[in-house]
Amino acid sequence: GGVNVVTIRNIKTILTAPRGVDLAVVKVETSEPGLYGLGCATFTQRYRAVASAVEDYLKPLLEGRCVEEIEDIWQTAMGSSYWRNGPVLNNAVSGVDEALWDIKGKMANMPLYNLLGGKCRTGVAYYRHVFGRDMEEAVEGVRRYVEQGCRYIRCQLGLYGGTLRDETGRLAGPGKNAPENSPFGVYYDPARYCRETVELFQRLRQEFGWEVEFLHDVHERLTPIEAISFAKSLEPYRLFFLEDLLPPEQSAWLERLRGQTAAPIAMGELFNNPAEWTGLITGRLIDYIRVHVSQIGGITPAKKLASLCEAFGVRTAWHGPNDLSPVGAAAQIHLDAAIPNFGIQEFAGFTEEEQEVFPGCPEARNGYLYLSGRPGLGVDIDEEKAAKYPCSFREHSWLLARRPDGTAVRP
Numbered sequence: 001g002g003v004n005v006v007t008i009r010n011i012k013t014i015l016t017a018p019r020g021v022d023l024a025v026v027k028v029e030t031s032e033p034g035l036y037g038l039g040c041a042t043f044t045q046r047y048r049a050v051a052s053a054v055e056d057y058l059k060p061l062l063e064g065r066c067v068e069e070i071e072d073i074w075q076t077a078m079g080s081s082y083w084r085n086g087p088v089l090n091n092a093v094s095g096v097d098e099a100l101w102d103i104k105g106k107m108a109n110m111p112l113y114n115l116l117g118g119k120c121r122t123g124v125a126y127y128r129h130v131f132g133r134d135m136e137e138a139v140e141g142v143r144r145y146v147e148q149g150c151r152y153i154r155c156q157l158g159l160y161g162g163t164l165r166d167e168t169g170r171l172a173g174p175g176k177n178a179p180e181n182s183p184f185g186v187y188y189d190p191a192r193y194c195r196e197t198v199e200l201f202q203r204l205r206q207e208f209g210w211e212v213e214f215l216h217d218v219h220e221r222l223t224p225i226e227a228i229s230f231a232k233s234l235e236p237y238r239l240f241f242l243e244d245l246l247p248p249e250q251s252a253w254l255e256r257l258r259g260q261t262a263a264p265i266a267m268g269e270l271f272n273n274p275a276e277w278t279g280l281i282t283g284r285l286i287d288y289i290r291v292h293v294s295q296i297g298g299i300t301p302a303k304k305l306a307s308l309c310e311a312f313g314v315r316t317a318w319h320g321p322n323d324l325s326p327v328g329a330a331a332q333i334h335l336d337a338a339i340p341n342f343g344i345q346e347f348a349g350f351t352e353e354e355q356e357v358f359p360g361c362p363e364a365r366n367g368y369l370y371l372s373g374r375p376g377l378g379v380d381i382d383e384e385k386a387a388k389y390p391c392s393f394r395e396h397s398w399l400l401a402r403r404p405d406g407t408a409v410r411p
């Protein structure tokens with residue numbers, strides 16, 4: 001810094017839901033007229049808590065700081081709450097962190113991947129997600145993406161864990177085997193789920209052969225021993241990866257799993273704290289790290305995590321569901337472009353409304369993602385249009401998971 005040092009003038013959160021999914025985007029405004037950055041802070045289930053963390057706590061802490069000092073600002077923000085590494089605070093820090101990288105790119109007149117070392121590939125391969133209420137719907141869903149040039153497809157029957165919806169689209173309630181007076185919940189049957197999912201991949205291989213890579217998300221719904229047995233029964237179909245086979249609390253089982261199957265393991269969307277991933281990487285217990293970049297605090301920690309993974313032969317597969325803003329998606333795709341150990345990118349597509357609110361969304365063509373090429377993250381926000389799609393909190397009923405006997409379990 002000299003006399004012309006650019007500083008943070010204001011930090012605010014923009015809440016918007018252009019596809020009906022509540023998103024939180026942080027805007028960092030600077031002392032330089034017209035120069036600002038955007039970052040993703042989306043924690044869709046608790047977006048108001050994130051907005052408070054940004055505006056009530058990070059804004060007063062960081063106003064006046066030089067925008068160039070991203071690393072120091074990140075360290076300061078993480079330490080400033082003393083209690084750290086939770087999803088609310090990490091998303092808030094990410095909003096600021098990604099916005100500062102966006103600003104740095106704009107100041108350098110370079111796309112972010114260039115600041116990160118430059119492109120390792122010209123397009124970023126992605127996978128799409130298909131769920132079918134039955135086998136035929138799943139096969140048709142896969143066919144649609146294959147016809148669009150997508151070569152990686154994650155597939156399942158029903159919602160996570162095989163949960164079904166009725167004809168009206170409502171989530172299935174207690175099944176006929178539930179005890180009397182069972183509460184509302186999203187009931188699923190682990191044994192049926194395992195059986196039907198094996199049949200699904202058998203069918204998909206028959207239908208599509210070996211040219212398409214298939215993936216599957218268990219969403220941590222099985223007990224550890226069910227999970228090991230399930231992974232073994234899927235071996236003949238050679239999945240690209242099996243995701244969240246175990247919940248983070250049961251990571252210690254991974255070593256036993258590895259002793260029994262070569263199923264490629266992807267894990268991480270629930271991680272908040274480096275303590276949750278370091279041992280899995282150095283112990284070579286996973287093949288793909290799947291953290292949600294905003295959930296760990298943004299681009300600054302993600303690039304370090306990617307380097308740690310590189311040293312241990314682990315590749316990246318950042319979590320990219322539809323509860324991620326196009327700004328957050330772009331941040332992930334810049335990382336994908338710039339790191340040698342990129343594996344695959346999850347991609348949920350953008351609706352027309354999202355593209356209207358967020359000019360410069362990355363584009364998918366023939367199985368690859370391409371960035372807008374503009375400096376920084378390359379995605380903007382039209383605040384007037386964003387205001388046309390207000391967020392509206394409601395319970396995320398699909399998360400209220402129960403086993404057939406009525407026991408509440410993690411979703």
Ligand code: GCO
Pocket residue numbers: 044217219269319320321322323346
């Ligand atoms: C995925 C995920 C998501 C999460 C969702 C939670 O792999 O895409 O598991 O679907 O469940 O992001 O809000």
Ligand code: MG
Pocket residue numbers: 217219243244269
């Ligand atoms: Mg998942």
